[in-house]
Amino acid sequence: MDKLPGGTEHASPSMADLFRAPDDLAYPRLGDIRPGVIREITAQGLKVELGTGLYGEVPEEDLSRLPDEDRTALGIGQEVLVYVTDVDDSTGGVELSLYLGEKERDWLRAEELLQQGQFWEGQVSAYNKGGLVVYFGHIRGFVPASQITGLRRNLSPEEKVARLAAMVGSTLPLKVVEVDRRRRRLIFSEQQGRIARRAWEQEQALARLQRGQVYRGRVRALTEYGAFVDLDGVVGLIHRSELAWFPVEHPCEIVQEGQEVDVYVLRVNRNRGRVSLSLKRTFPDPWPSVMERYQLDQLVEGRIIRRTGAGAFVLLDDGLHGLIPASDLQQAGWPEEDLAVGRRILARLVRIDGSRRRLGLSLRRVRPSELAAWRRHQQAVAAGEPHEPAVPESVS
Numbered sequence: 015m016d017k018l019p020g021g022t023e024h025a026s027p028s029m030a031d032l033f034r035a036p037d038d039l040a041y042p043r044l045g046d047i048r049p050g051v052i053r054e055i056t057a058q059g060l061k062v063e064l065g066t067g068l069y070g071e072v073p074e075e076d077l078s079r080l081p082d083e084d085r086t087a088l089g090i091g092q093e094v095l096v097y098v099t100d101v102d103d104s105t106g107g108v109e110l111s112l113y114l115g116e117k118e119r120d121w122l123r124a125e126e127l128l129q130q131g132q133f134w135e136g137q138v139s140a141y142n143k144g145g146l147v148v149y150f151g152h153i154r155g156f157v158p159a160s161q162i163t164g165l166r167r168n169l170s171p172e173e174k175v176a177r178l179a180a181m182v183g184s185t186l187p188l189k190v191v192e193v194d195r196r197r198r199r200l201i202f203s204e205q206q207g208r209i210a211r212r213a214w215e216q217e218q219a220l221a222r223l224q225r226g227q228v229y230r231g232r233v234r235a236l237t238e239y240g241a242f243v244d245l246d247g248v249v250g251l252i253h254r255s256e257l258a259w260f261p262v263e264h265p266c267e268i269v270q271e272g273q274e275v276d277v278y279v280l281r282v283n284r285n286r287g288r289v290s291l292s293l294k295r296t297f298p299d300p301w302p303s304v305m306e307r308y309q310l311d312q313l314v315e316g317r318i319i320r321r322t323g324a325g326a327f328v329l330l331d332d333g334l335h336g337l338i339p340a341s342d343l344q345q346a347g348w349p350e351e352d353l354a355v356g357r358r359i360l361a362r363l364v365r366i367d368g369s370r371r372r373l374g375l376s377l378r379r380v381r382p383s384e385l386a387a388w389r390r391h392q393q394a395v396a397a398g399e400p401h402e403p404a405v406p407e408s409v410s
Contacts, residue, residue, distance in 0.1 A: 046097070047097055048097075051093055054090070060112065062096055064108070070096065070107075070109065094115065095112075096115040097117075113152070136149070138184055146186075148202060159178065162178075164177075217284075219245065219246055223282050228278050233271050236271060238254075251291060252292060258293070258333060259301060260372070276296045308363055311364075313361070314336070314360075315330075316328040326338045326343060335373070358392070360377075364376045
């Protein structure tokens with residue numbers, strides 16, 4: 015049981031109970047919380063219909079307690095919640111309080127937020143040495159300093175007060191952690207509110223993702239088995255097998271942390287908050303058309319993605335990959351630093367290996383004039399200057 019304003023004990027109703035059909039309600043009693051409809055606005059106050067043929071009056075004195083914006087918004091036909099402050103048995107007159115009714119509505123909303131575990135965004139109106147003051151409608155709420163993110167315990171009293179003062183006027187995500195109407199106590203947690211908002215944002219982002227669609231994201235982290243991509247609040251995984259149309263030993267061969275990529279959504283598990291992504295499915299498998307686009311003795315360029323005892327594996331710009339044998343690397347005469355993982359190289363296509371879906375490449379069969387032209391092109395690109403074609407025409 016809660017003690018409502020005026021000293022009357024009354025069972026705590028739900029919002030749905032309060033807004034059931036007015037005709038189902040008995041004659042008003044002192045301390046009742048009733049829904050009503052504004053039927054008349056005068057200089058003396060409001061006339062509110064509480065049910066068919068049943069009216070009450072809200073005096074001007076009560077309206078003056080409302081914030082200016084709330085009072086200005088009042089209009090004929092508007093549904094309101096009122097608190098019964100007086101019932102005259104001799105005349106049948108009923109005096110109402112819109113201010114207390116709205117305050118009760120706020121308590122009910124706070125209890126619903128507590129039960130549902132939802133967050134609410136509120137503006138800080140004041141502070142004291144213990145925390146922040148936030149008004150929830152017409153109720154004064156409080157955020158203890160221990161429930162504020164980043165407010166360390168080892169701060170000096172002066173630093174703590176300065177931090178709290180700087181937060182006045184800011185809007186914070188808050189979660190209700192205690193509602194005690196009897197003691198007029200409403201406590202919020204900014205820390206839990208931030209967690210709840212993050213969970214809500216993730217739910218919203220998950221709801222937007224559709225299987226089979228392509229989205230832009232940023233690579234957040236790499237592991238041995240795949241790359242994690244942030245899609246505006248939701249982190250999905252590109253498994254290593256979905257990074258390229260050829261076997262990948264480590265995701266760093268294809269993507270880097272912080273890189274923006276287009277990804278294809280394979281699966282969305284909204285219950286577990288998991289998203290499976292693919293990078294390779296954002297473009298067609300390049301191998302079936304390899305014979306249309308490549309011919310032996312052609313010059314190609316790409317990026318070295320892996321060095322092994324077998325040689326250097328190269329990723330071409332269209333998604334194909336090739337191998338420069340170790341023996342060719344040794345005979346090519348390139349400086350070792352130019353053959354490091356991540357460096358771009360110019361090579362000649364010497365074999366198309368259909369069984370391994372791999373190209374055979376050679377550095378030593380690139381002519382000095384072709385290599386010099388390609389390097390001039392690389393320098394011009396780096397300097398932002400006009401430049402020759404990236405890959406010179408090959409000479410048989």
